[in-house]
Amino acid sequence: MIYLILIAVSLLLFGGFLLLTAVEKKRGLRVAGKIRNHLDARTSRTLFIVSHVDWSAFIKHLVVSVTERAAHDIAHAVLSVVRTLERLLTRAVKSLRERRGISAPLEDAEDGKLFERVLTRMRRTIRNTRRLKKED
Numbered sequence: 001m002i003y004l005i006l007i008a009v010s011l012l013l014f015g016g017f018l019l020l021t022a023v024e025k026k027r028g029l030r031v032a033g034k035i036r037n038h039l040d041a042r043t044s045r046t047l048f049i050v051s052h053v054d055w056s057a058f059i060k061h062l063v064v065s066v067t068e069r070a071a072h073d074i075a076h077a078v079l080s081v082v083r084t085l086e087r088l089l090t091r092a093v094k095s096l097r098e099r100r101g102i103s104a105p106l107e108d109a110e111d112g113k114l115f116e117r118v119l120t121r122m123r124r125t126i127r128n129t130r131r132l133k134k135e136d
Contacts, residue, residue: 024030030037 020031
């Protein structure tokens with residue numbers, strides 16, 4: 001029964017199409033012409049794209065982009081977890097050192113002094129550069 005309904009619907013649609021083309025030919029005017037012209041333009045643009053796109057390169061590019069994005073997101077998540085664990089372990093070591101009475105800083109003292117020396121040198125260089133510009 002379903003086949004008969006489908007066949008009848010397709011015959012009705014085909015008959016409607018033939019009737020529509022006959023009416024348009026007789027009147028010399030398209031029914032819903034503006035909408036159909038817009039639809040025809042979009043259809044022709046879609047057909048142009050479908051026939052001229054290198055689908056294998058497009059799919060390859062899409063797969064590579066998605067893979068890179070997924071790898072980046074996974075690496076970012078892992079890095080966040082590692083940094084969180086580092087903070088927790090740093091706090092644990094600090095509290096254990098405080099319990100034992102060790103007052104050594106967690107960071108190397110030489111690194112802090114080196115950083116201060118670099119900052120001082122940068123400030124001095126910027127100050128000297130500004131003086132030279134004012135003198136010119």
